[in-house]
Structures are given as C-alpha cells and as structure tokens.
Amino acid sequence: MNESQLRDLVPAVIGVLVRRGADFAAAEDAVQDALVEAVRVWPDDPPRDAKGWLLTVSWRKYVDAARADTSRRRREERLDGEPTPGPVGAVDDTLRLYFLCAHPSLTPASAVALTLRAVGGLTTRQIAQAYLVPEATMAQRISRAKRTVAGVRFHQPGDLGTVLRVLYLVFNEGYSGDVDLAAEAIRLTRQLAALADLEEVAGLLALMLLHHARRPARTRADGSLVPLAEQDRGMWDTRMIAEGVDVLQTALARDRLGEFQCQAAIAALHADAQTAEETDWVQIVEWYDELLRLTGNPVARLNRAVAVGEADGARAGLTALAGIDSSLPRYAAAAAYLHERDGDLLSAARLYAEAARSAPNVPERDHLTRQAARLNARLRS
Amino acid sequence: MAKYLLLKHYRGGHAPAVEIPPMDQWTPAEVDAHMQFMHDFGARLEKAGEFADAQALAPGGAFVRYDGEGRPPVTDGPFAETKDLIAGWYVIDVESWDRAVELAGELSAAPGPGGKPIFEWLEVRPFLGGSATATE
Numbered sequence: 001m002n003e004s005q006l007r008d009l010v011p012a013v014i015g016v017l018v019r020r021g022a023d024f025a026a027a028e029d030a031v032q033d034a035l036v037e038a039v040r041v042w043p044d045d046p047p048r049d050a051k052g053w054l055l056t057v058s059w060r061k062y063v064d065a066a067r068a069d070t071s072r073r074r075r076e077e078r079l080d081g082e083p084t085p086g087p088v089g090a091v092d093d094t095l096r097l098y099f100l101c102a103h104p105s106l107t108p109a110s111a112v113a114l115t116l117r118a119v120g121g122l123t124t125r126q127i128a129q130a131y132l133v134p135e136a137t138m139a140q141r142i143s144r145a146k147r148t149v150a151g152v153r154f155h156q157p158g159d160l161g162t163v164l165r166v167l168y169l170v171f172n173e174g175y176s177g178d179v180d181l182a183a184e185a186i187r188l189t190r191q192l193a194a195l196a197d198l199e200e201v202a203g204l205l206a207l208m209l210l211h212h213a214r215r216p217a218r219t220r221a222d223g224s225l226v227p228l229a230e231q232d233r234g235m236w237d238t239r240m241i242a243e244g245v246d247v248l249q250t251a252l253a254r255d256r257l258g259e260f261q262c263q264a265a266i267a268a269l270h271a272d273a274q275t276a277e278e279t280d281w282v283q284i285v286e287w288y289d290e291l292l293r294l295t296g297n298p299v300a301r302l303n304r305a306v307a308v309g310e311a312d313g314a315r316a317g318l319t320a321l322a323g324i325d326s327s328l329p330r331y332a333a334a335a336a337y338l339h340e341r342d343g344d345l346l347s348a349a350r351l352y353a354e355a356a357r358s359a360p361n362v363p364e365r366d367h368l369t370r371q372a373a374r375l376n377a378r379l380r381s
Numbered sequence: 382m383a384k385y386l387l388l389k390h391y392r393g394g395h396a397p398a399v400e401i402p403p404m405d406q407w408t409p410a411e412v413d414a415h416m417q418f419m420h421d422f423g424a425r426l427e428k429a430g431e432f433a434d435a436q437a438l439a440p441g442g443a444f445v446r447y448d449g450e451g452r453p454p455v456t457d458g459p460f461a462e463t464k465d466l467i468a469g470w471y472v473i474d475v476e477s478w479d480r481a482v483e484l485a486g487e488l489s490a491a492p493g494p495g496g497k498p499i500f501e502w503l504e505v506r507p508f509l510g511g512s513a514t515a516t517e
Contacts, residue, residue: 222420353405362437366416372405373412 004187006038007121009051013058014118015093018154022062024100025146028118030062036123094119095195098188099158102166103149110145111166117142120184130179163192164204164260171208182212193247202251203260209244210267213237225367229276241271262291281311298328306334314341329360333368340375349375382474384433385481387488388504391440393465395502401493411494418491426473431484437469472508481505 010031017027034057047053101115113131116122122130128138171185189205217231226232248264265287273279288304291297301324309317317338324331336351352372359365388394404412426432443458460466471488475481485503493499 222417224416349405353403356405357440359439365437369404370409370412373407374409376406377408 003039006035006042006050006054008187008191009054010035010121011094011097011119013051013055014097016055017058017062019093020059022066023150024118024154025143025150026062026065027058028146030065031058031121032117032123033061034058035121039123094191096154096158098163098192098195099160100149100152100154101145102158102163103152104159104162105148105152106145108166108169110141110148111162112169113138113141114145114149115166115188116170116184120188122179122184126179130173130181160196160198160200164200167192168204168208168260171211182208182215186212199251199254199256200258200260202247203258203262203264206244206248206251206264207260207267209240209247210264210271213240213244213271219363223363224370225363227367228270233274236271241268244268245271257290257294259291259295259297262287262294266291279310281307285311298325299330302328302331302334306337309338309341314338314343318342329358330355332358336368336371345375345379349379382476383478383481384472384474384508385478386504386506386508387471387473387481387485388506389468389470389501390504391466391468393463394504398500398502401499401501407494411492411496414492414496415499422488422491423471426471426484431473431475431480433472433474435469435471438467440466440468478507481507 013034014024014027014031017030018024022030031054034054037057038054097119098115101118102111106114113127116127116130117124124139124142125135127142128135131138167185167189170188171182173181186205186208189201189208193201193205214228214231214236216237217233217235218226220226244264245268248261248268251261252265266284269280269284269287284307285304288300288307291300292304302321305317305320305324307317308320318335321335321338326332326335332351332355336348336355339345339351340348349372352368352375356365356368356372359368404415407415423432423435441459443456443460445454445456445458448455473481473484475484482505485505489501489503490498491501
C-alpha cells in the first residue's frame, strides 16, 4: 500500500470514531497519531488489512487519550463497554468531513490546513513543509481551526461553495517541499466527485486536470516560465486532458452551468488546439462572457480583454480593457501584451517593466523583466 | 557553523561602485545570463551544504508604527524614491566570516550588461544565536 492509498482511508476512519461517540477534534488527533505510527511501522511490518489496522489503532489512541483525560472519567466507563468496529459508512462520513473542514467560520488558511490533515491524511509536518512554515506554527493553526469548528454539529449540511474554494486554493499552491499539493488537490476533488454527483464539483475536477496536464510544459529546467503560446504541446499529458474533457462534457450536458465549468471549458479549448494559432479564441471569448454573467469577476473581465485581443485584434482588446480597474493584479501585464500586439512597443515595454515591479512571485517577475528587455532591445535596434 | 545574512538592496544601500541601468534596459541575453547565474549560485550553496534560506521582496510596502492606545497604527509609505530599499537576501550557514565574505564576493560578481560583473555591494551580517553557549 502506498502513502496515498493509506491517506484515502483517513476520512472514513475519522467518521467511524465520530459515530462511535468521539468528538471530531479528538477523533482527528487519534487518527493522526495512528497515521504517524503507520508511517513508522508499516515499512517493516505491513498489515494484512490496512483499514482494519488504522481503525483499531486509532480507536486505541482515542481511548488512551480519553482515559488520560481525568475530566472524561464518565465517558471512559462508557467507552470501555463499547463494542468493536461495525460496518463503515465511509461515503457519508467523508463527505461530512469535507464540509466540516471547509466550514465558513474558518479562515481560508485554516480550512486548507484542516482539510489537508483530516480529509487528505497528511501529517502536520508535511503540511508545514508544503506551506513553508514551522511545524509548530502549522500545529497551532490546525488546533485553532478544530476549536473553531468544535461547536459545529458533524451531521449538519455544509456549504459546497467553500469546499470547492478550499480545494482550488490547495491546487493553486502548486508544488513545494515534498508534497505535490496540486496532485493532492486533484485526489481530494476526485474523491469528492465520487461522493457528490454535482456539476460544479465535476467542473472543478476538469479544470484541475486540464491545467495539471500542461504543467510539464509550463516551466523550463531553470524555473523560468513558458507562456501558453510558446509551450511545447507535445509535453502536455494527453491522457489527463482526455479525462478532463470527458468529465467536463458530462457535467455540461446537464445544463447547470457554474463558474468552474466555464473556466474548465476555457482550459479545454486551449488544450484542444494542436498549435497556439489554432486556438478557438471566439469560443473562448463566449465562455468568458458566460463566466462574467455568472460571477461579474473583474479578473475574468481582464482575461476576457486579452481573449478579445486574440479573437478580434489588439485594438478591440484594448477597447475591452478600457474601464477595467488598473490596480487589478496582472492588469499591467495584460495591457503590455495588447499594446505590443497593437504595435506600440514603447508603451508595451514601459508596462512590462511596471508589471515586473508588481509581480506576485519571482518566476513571473523574471518573465516580465525579460519581456521588457526584449522590447527595449527591439526599440534600440 | 555560523549563519550570515547576505542582504541585497534595490537602491540606497552603499553608493554603487559601478552605475548599472535597470535590468529591463539590458539585452535579453544579458538578462538570461544574470538569472542563470543567480539560479546556479543558489544551487551551488545547496550542494555545498551552506544554504539556509533565500527570499526576494516586492518593492512595495510601508513603514508602520504604533500610534497610541486605541488608535490604528501609522503607516508611512510607499517608500520614497530616495529611501534604502531591500530587494532580498540569502541566509548562508558557513564555517567562518571569511567564507561568508568569499561567497558575497562571488554573488557580487553576477554578470550584467556586456557580461561584465555588476560589482554590487552586498551587506553581510552575522546572526546572533538564539541560545547561550556553555562557557567555562
């Protein structure tokens, strides 16, 4: 059994403990302790029934902890009389865990951490490494999050929108440390899609698959960014694209459009083009119109302006750009791109340099600096 | 081993030894060579077991201070064009001050326009340890 198969078991085991009377925080702690023990013991002594092992050890950890807590003496007596495992209602329990861990009362960072631990089965150390904070800091964030949801009844229906946003946040964190958060987000979204047959869950899964399929082509060995138009499309993962398109089409056929389905449709149109020139920009603009109708999101408006520039020419793109708040992230980069397409290299170079100064990360900053340098060199020659 | 901070300034640090135009005025090949050098420098530190941390800072931000009970903090920013502005840092974990100076010297020789070293001043600062050492 590999690590991700082991982690698949975590939410169901937490669910069993909760149904046997443990509160969520204690159940989650017990399973985390069992998980750490599994990682230590299994390589030399793999169990025949992994889930049974995890459940037994988690239950023992929970009982030990409850016993150690003298204020729980009454409950301890009840626990001792408890029968051993019944059948596991894995599906409902896991779904409830998604809702609880992404509860609207949590901040996004707390919901992300709690989801990765209780639903994803990652250890605190792994989550801390992925987010580049000390382990003690992440442990505190997780226990605060658990206190925040302590009053929430486990069986209360949750908010799907916040669950999807949390998963999307994890996906966008990408890859740092030894945990591939994008792959982890896909695993969790895939699991959610199997539990909840809903169009937007499918839309998010499709969006992730279609983006992830292009990841190998997105950066060079030295970490520098490759823009979509310049990517080696032979490096795209065609199987993952096919799966993403398939998931998306099934969702779209049910005619209950949402923002993730729109975004996935745009990603699918990019993935569908054999060369950058073959991209169906007219359809992409239509999907952005759809997305704007649904969300009114200013970032979608900005991306739409770039797509309009491709579909109807740079001048039309610049017209679409007018009226968009210029303080939006990546506004200067979009404006620079459109001005270059329009032949105004001077404005484009100035805007690329400005975009570099406000870039949110080093690879983007370096990429935008290169663009400015490229245009300034052309202007000098 | 001891930790040292190699601090890079956008501007306003030590008066530059050589005036270098902003990077967007370099040729693309010069920009690439510079970035490759920075990438290789970090990789070399890691391989040597001397790397602890590297971070870049965005140029935005502000000075902030307490302004008395019940009042929101005062902010002074964005930074004036003349202010010292830190661009980022390396934290290295090395045997000696001399080794820290040697590495800072190498980093300062990063290539700029025409492939020539940029002679950038780097601020090298020893860390104060967090725990007392036993002394007899």
